[in-house]
Amino acid sequence: MSQGFKKGSSRNKMSLKSERRAIHVDQSELLCKKGCGYYGNPAWQGFCSKCWREEYQKARQKQIQEDWELAERLQREEEAAYASSQGAQGGQSSLTFSKFEEKKSSEKARKVTTVKKFFTGSSKTLPKKDIKEAKTPSPSLNRQISVETDRASKEFIEFLKPLQKAGHDVFKQCKIFLEAMHIKKESNIEEQSEFTQDFYQNTADKLQMYWKVSPDKVEKVMDQIEKFLMTRLYKHVFCPETTDDEKKDLTIQKRIRALHWVTPQMLCVPVNEAIPEVSDMVVKAITDIIEMDSKRIPRDKLTCITQCSKHIFNAIKITKNEPASADDFLPTLIYIVLKANPPRLQSNIQYITRFCNPSRLMTGEDGYYFTNLCCTIAFIEKLDAQSLNLSEEEFNRYMSGQASPKKQDSESWPEDTCSGVKQMHKNLDLLSQLSERQERIANGARQLEKDLIDWTDEVTRGVQDIVEKYPLHIKSSNQALASIDSENVEDDRLPPPLQPQVYAG
Numbered sequence: 001m002s003q004g005f006k007k008g009s010s011r012n013k014m015s016l017k018s019e020r021r022a023i024h025v026d027q028s029e030l031l032c033k034k035g036c037g038y039y040g041n042p043a044w045q046g047f048c049s050k051c052w053r054e055e056y057q058k059a060r061q062k063q064i065q066e067d068w069e070l071a072e073r074l075q076r077e078e079e080a081a082y083a084s085s086q087g088a089q090g091g092q093s094s095l096t097f098s099k100f101e102e103k104k105s106s107e108k109a110r111k112v113t114t115v116k117k118f119f120t121g122s123s124k125t126l127p128k129k130d131i132k133e134a135k136t137p138s139p140s141l142n143r144q145i146s147v148e149t150d151r152a153s154k155e156f157i158e159f160l161k162p163l164q165k166a167g168h169d170v171f172k173q174c175k176i177f178l179e180a181m182h183i184k185k186e187s188n189i190e191e192q193s194e195f196t197q198d199f200y201q202n203t204a205d206k207l208q209m210y211w212k213v214s215p216d217k218v219e220k221v222m223d224q225i226e227k228f229l230m231t232r233l234y235k236h237v238f239c240p241e242t243t244d245d246e247k248k249d250l251t252i253q254k255r256i257r258a259l260h261w262v263t264p265q266m267l268c269v270p271v272n273e274a275i276p277e278v279s280d281m282v283v284k285a286i287t288d289i290i291e292m293d294s295k296r297i298p299r300d301k302l303t304c305i306t307q308c309s310k311h312i313f314n315a316i317k318i319t320k321n322e323p324a325s326a327d328d329f330l331p332t333l334i335y336i337v338l339k340a341n342p343p344r345l346q347s348n349i350q351y352i353t354r355f356c357n358p359s360r361l362m363t364g365e366d367g368y369y370f371t372n373l374c375c376t377i378a379f380i381e382k383l384d385a386q387s388l389n390l391s392e393e394e395f396n397r398y399m400s401g402q403a404s405p406k407k408q409d410s411e412s413w414p415e416d417t418c419s420g421v422k423q424m425h426k427n428l429d430l431l432s433q434l435s436e437r438q439e440r441i442a443n444g445a446r447q448l449e450k451d452l453i454d455w456t457d458e459v460t461r462g463v464q465d466i467v468e469k470y471p472l473h474i475k476s477s478n479q480a481l482a483s484i485d486s487e488n489v490e491d492d493r494l495p496p497p498l499q500p501q502v503y504a505g
């Protein structure tokens with residue numbers, strides 16, 4: 001936090017400068033909602049890791065308590081039933097006692113065997129073979145992973161050596177933990193996460209209380225433990241098939257792709273990419289956030305987020321010629337994430353949330369930037385016309401790809417812009433103009449079709465009106481003619497015309 005936030009001051013300036021509604025999150029909203037002062041996270045329903053675990057454990061404790069009570073009641077009932085059946089013969093107390101002893105010893109034996117299983121299992125060959133059988137990617141990838149895992153183990157052992165007995169104990173505990181995780185690998189990812197978090201917590205406590213290691217040294221040991229464990233567990237617990245992480249990745253990726261047209265101006269991003277140093281910072285920030293996916297250890301992923309954030313702060317600082325504020329930061333992070341479209345974004349966030357050493361997420365730079373990244377995703381998911389200072393209609397047109405906002409003129413590009421990029425922008429412009437024209441033509445054609453139909457209707461209606469107004473009374477000429485004819489029918493029976501006759505006389 002050496003960047004020196006000037007809380008609120010720039011917000012006022014921004015609202016003075018323009019009426020536009022800037023993307024803003026109150027710094028207090030980043031904190032745990034229980035008010036403990038640590039950073040909260042949407043994945044923990046706004047709590048910090050510590051408070052979330054307390055809430056979770058409270059609920060779980062209650063469940064365990066209830067289970068216990070039920071078990072005790074059943075036991076009492078069973079004993080009472082047993083006692084009443086044996087009561088007549090006496091000596092019930094010793095019988096109950098022996099039964100209890102029997103049960104206790106059998107439980108003991110079971111515990112011993114499970115613990116033994118942990119130890120015997122750690123005899124190198126078994127788990128490795130198992131893992132290989134379970135999943136066989138490409139041999140080269142396998143080799144690369146095993147090389148990395150071997151290196152991590154060697155480094156871990158080297159690191160622990162100076163700690164002597166405590167180091168030996170830590171290594172043993174880690175091995176036991178890995179075995180237990182291997183057994184758990186089919187179970188629910190939240191359970192595995194909980195188990196890991198418990199392990200981190202217990203180990204840190206033990207180092208401090210039992211082995212009297214100083215707090216800052218404990219942090220270092222915990223980092224190494226996380227590294228050692230997560231290089232081994234990564235491929236089983238990153239984006240597991242049992243979750244909908246992959247689906248969420250695709251959803252956010254699609255969403256970011258649909259928002260490709262968003263400009264820095266729309267987000268009120270105080271970054272001028274025309275300045276070479278600034279555009280350099282932007283490129284670095286994008287590279288960092290994309291690189292996060294290639295890391296296997298949660299802490300390394302967090303480092304990528306922190307690096308990205310620092311490049312963003314620098315870009316703002318160079319643009320504005322003054323230290324960046326937290327209010328400048330969030331919209332710029334949104335812009336960078338939109339430009340980068342980082343691979344498997346949700347999976348990475350989930351993985352960090354589940355398997356990172358919790359103390360790292362609750363305080364410090366890493367925690368702060370991580371919480372901001374989570375906020376960024378939430379913003380991207382619900383980005384709308386209003387938050388981009390656009391009309392509903394414009395937003396919908398851009399989202400549907402019917403139109404794209406006016407691209408910057410080629411004159412305003414920095415001189416060193418690659419000509420290919422320029423050409424591409426020109427072509428994109430042409431394409432968008434073309435699509436606009438096509439849309440216009442299609443609209444015209446639709447209008448013409450409608451006009452034609454209307455015209456036909458109109459003509460038909462006009463003709464009907466006229467016909468109704470001036471009905472054509474055609475006399476039933478057929479009948480009239482027929483009657484004339486029929487008059488003549490009678491004539492047929494008339495006597496023939498008189499013929500001149502000669503009378504003798």
Ligand SMILES: [Zn+2]
Pocket residue numbers: 032033034035036037038047048049050051052
């Ligand atoms: Zn808290």
